Amino acid sequence: MDQLEKVEKLRERANVSYEEAKEALEASGWDLLDAMVYLEKNGKVETPEQETASSTSQESPQYVSVKEKVEEQEKESEEGILTKLVKVCKVLFRMSKENSFCVKRHDKELIRVPAWVLVLALLFAWHLLLPAAIIALFFDCRYSFSGKDDLSPANKAMDKASEVAEKVKSEFESR
Helix, strand or coil: CCHHHHHHHHHHHHCCCHHHHHHHHHHCCCCHHHHHHHHHHCCCCCCCCCCCCCCCCCCCCCCCCHHHHHHHHHHHHHHHHHHHHHHHHHHHHHHHHHEEEEEEECCEEEEEEEHHHHHHHHHHHHHHHHHHHHHHHCCCEEEEEEECCCCHHHHHHHHHHHHHHHHHHHHHHHC
8 A cells, every 4th residue: 555545544534634635644754553652642632531341241131042043943843844735734634635536447437536545545545555556557546636726736646657557558458
């Protein structure tokens, strides 16, 4: 930093004239800190209020122990997860009441049950229902969901499963 920059910087910080800043810098060998001290000693700048520092700790209510803060955050995140889980369960329960699962064969509806019945059946008898559902695909059964909600993604997946079964069936028949 050249002399002009030092004069400008001291002038801004100490709120003195260029002449006073230059004089202070010349008297202190162009050292900014020494120049500031020089200005303070000559009464050109107000001295800052005396501050004290201590290595002893004083308990103050604004500080919280790290352990307490971590425990508090964990509790909040657990509550957040539980709250989210409850909301998801409520939405799924509402959807399962308002929508139904249909099984059709040759455009004739064989079975229509509320989605919650399907969920319970899968929970308790998945090892029987899944193989039976796959086998039924090869006997021209088609699955779909209907109800108040937009179930097109689920129905697309059901259609895709039917297409795969048809493809496997046609390859097997062509041999």
